[in-house]
Amino acid sequence: MNRQNADPEAARLAALHRCGIFQTPAEQDFDFLTRLAAEICQVPYAFVTFVDQDYVWAKAWHGVEKIAPAARCDDYCDFVIRSGQPLVVHDLCSDPRTASMPPTLDGFRRYAGVPLLTADQQAIGTLCVLDKRAGSPNDHQLELLQSLARQVMALVELRQHKRELEANVHLLERLATTDELTGLMNRRRLMERLSEECARARRFKEPMALVLLDLDHFKQVNDQWGHATGDIVLANTGRLIRETLRETDSAGRYGGEELCLLLPHTELDGAATVADTLCGRLATRSHRTAGAPEYVTASLGVAASSHLEQCHPATLLAQADAALYRAKDNGRNCVVVAQEALA
Numbered sequence: 001m002n003r004q005n006a007d008p009e010a011a012r013l014a015a016l017h018r019c020g021i022f023q024t025p026a027e028q029d030f031d032f033l034t035r036l037a038a039e040i041c042q043v044p045y046a047f048v049t050f051v052d053q054d055y056v057w058a059k060a061w062h063g064v065e066k067i068a069p070a071a072r073c074d075d076y077c078d079f080v081i082r083s084g085q086p087l088v089v090h091d092l093c094s095d096p097r098t099a100s101m102p103p104t105l106d107g108f109r110r111y112a113g114v115p116l117l118t119a120d121q122q123a124i125g126t127l128c129v130l131d132k133r134a135g136s137p138n139d140h141q142l143e144l145l146q147s148l149a150r151q152v153m154a155l156v157e158l159r160q161h162k163r164e165l166e167a168n169v170h171l172l173e174r175l176a177t178t179d180e181l182t183g184l185m186n187r188r189r190l191m192e193r194l195s196e197e198c199a200r201a202r203r204f205k206e207p208m209a210l211v212l213l214d215l216d217h218f219k220q221v222n223d224q225w226g227h228a229t230g231d232i233v234l235a236n237t238g239r240l241i242r243e244t245l246r247e248t249d250s251a252g253r254y255g256g257e258e259l260c261l262l263l264p265h266t267e268l269d270g271a272a273t274v275a276d277t278l279c280g281r282l283a284t285r286s287h288r289t290a291g292a293p294e295y296v297t298a299s300l301g302v303a304a305s306s307h308l309e310q311c312h313p314a315t316l317l318a319q320a321d322a323a324l325y326r327a328k329d330n331g332r333n334c335v336v337v338a339q340e341a342l343a
């Protein structure tokens with residue numbers, strides 16, 4: 001016996017959860033199907049409900065303004081869920097199962113509900129109609145109600161596929177724009193973002209800064225500890241950058257062990273402070289646990305558009321690169337701003 005058979009309610013709840021429909025906002029397509037159900041059965045009220053462990057919750061309704069979730073024990077739909085079969089009660093008052101239930105005491109007399117079945121036959125909800133007059137749907141009406149229930153489930157599945165598709169598109173977008181090793185933007189996305197940020201800075205005449213960061217003596221790290229260890233150091237560096245930057249800043253992998261930070265709305269001084277902080281944190285970030293050299297420092301070059309005629313990607317990159325070159329020349333593990341580089 002498998003686990004599902006051991007606990008049918010757990011399997012039913014899992015099926016409901018997979019559909020991702022419970023307590024989602026109202027949708028016209030579902031409203032339309034309830035209206036159709038009411039018209040087919042010639043009654044004033046119809047509902048699409050989904051039923052979790054404790055509550056019967058309406059996704060769509062017809063004939064009432066609004067409907068609050070009901071405890072399962074107070075709702076006729078619970079019988080449909082438990083049996084997985086349609087339920088028709090001609091007169092709710094004279095049926096011992098329903099006579100003293102709250103909706104009956106509120107005046108409802110007729111109920112007809114059919115289960116909403118998933119592909120693996122789990123009853124996750126109902127399509128039901130009600131009236132304050134006693135009566136029953138005829139065979140044809142009941143058959144049509146069941147067909148409509150299948151349409152409700154087709155909508156549920158369509159919604160589910162759409163959600164999965166959107167999640168996959170999102171994942172693919174992330175994979176296509178992210179550098180796997182550092183978790184930062186890949187070079188293509190970085191260059192796109194740089195162009196966008198420069199265009200925005202020019203348009204709104206705002207400052208914009210760029211920092212190039214290059215790990216020091218990284219060839220030695222690879223040579224002495226192995227390429228895999230070098231990768232771990234790069235990944236740690238990416239993580240540290242992500243932890244250090246503001247939400248509005250971004251960073252990407254510009255080249256092998258050269259990373260680039262984009263700091264919109266930031267003057268040269270502010271960017272130099274960010275670079276100093278990062279330089280200090282990197283110099284004290286231990287990699288030893290990964291079987292790597294204890295510390296790997298970095299050199300950083302800073303440029304900002306407020307010191308340039310105009311904010312353009314190539315100019316900012318060239319300025320930051322020249323500053324980085326000076327930082328390497330100055331003995332590494334330091335920050336040089338473009339001002340100094342030009343001096």
Ligand SMILES: Nc1nc2c(ncn2[C@@H]2O[C@H](COP(=O)(O)OP(=O)(O)OP(=O)(O)O)[C@@H](O)[C@H]2O)c(=O)[nH]1
Nearest residue numbers: 214215216217218219220222227230231256257328
């Ligand atoms: N492990 C690893 N190494 C990389 C990666 N990308 C580039 N590298 C290595 O980074 C090293 C860069 O070496 P160099 O350009 O000589 O610079 P450096 O040794 O860091 O020296 P300085 O920059 O002058 O301090 C090379 O050995 C590249 O193979 C990567 O993704 N993973």
